[in-house]
Amino acid sequence: MTRAAIAIAIVLLWASSPARAHGLDEYVQAVRVGVSRDGVSLTLALTPGVAIAADLIARVDSDGDGAISPDEAGRYGQAVLADLDVRLDGAPLSFRLVRVDVPPAGDMRDGLGTIRMEATGPASARSGQHVIVVRNTHRPVASSYLANALLPEDEAIRVLRQERDATQQTFTLNFEIVGDRTNAVGWTLGGAALLLMHAGWRRRRTASVC
DSSP states (O other), rough: OHHHHHHHHHHHHHTTSHHHHHHHTOEEEEEEEEEEEEEEEEEEEEEOHHHHHHHHHHHOTTTTSSSSHHHHHHHHHHHHHTTTEEEEEEOOOEEEEEEEEEEOOOHHHOOOOOOOOOOOOOOOSSSSEEEEEEEEEEOTTEEEEEEEEEOOOOEEEEEEEEETTTTTTTEEEEEEEEEEEHHHHHHHHHHHHHEEEEHHHHHHHHHHHO
């Protein structure tokens, strides 16, 4: 057998393998967690496999007209959020749906469509170490879960450790806030006051010389 024939055989074998077919039966749910001093953000990418796309479309397209309206997309987004349990240092957080984009039903049937969502949850975290735990219980049958932390935009926030259970349904994020916003504001106001005092002193000195 030539090398070309062997290569073709390997590709055909891979394409027909159970692992490949299993992906068609999965609902891949990827969650990314962002942290700031003011709260927690969630970014979700939900991709149904071809074999389960019709069932998901039927759930989202509640009136069955074949088109997913903004209201239907919003209701599904709220249903997803209701199945997420997010806690900061043990205290539950409530989230507001910022946006949800649902692709055309045809794209999902072809295995090419991904539902994208963003949500924010207000919270106040002071300096020190903190723990966020995210538990995803949305459509546990035939779902495959992924979870990661986003790189914080604030340099004072450091991701210390990320932990996942065997299915990645439960994601634990340990992070640290270095410094305190209150202290930072105090230093800023103090510096501004010193500058104003210095400017006033210079004006008085100039007036006395003249």
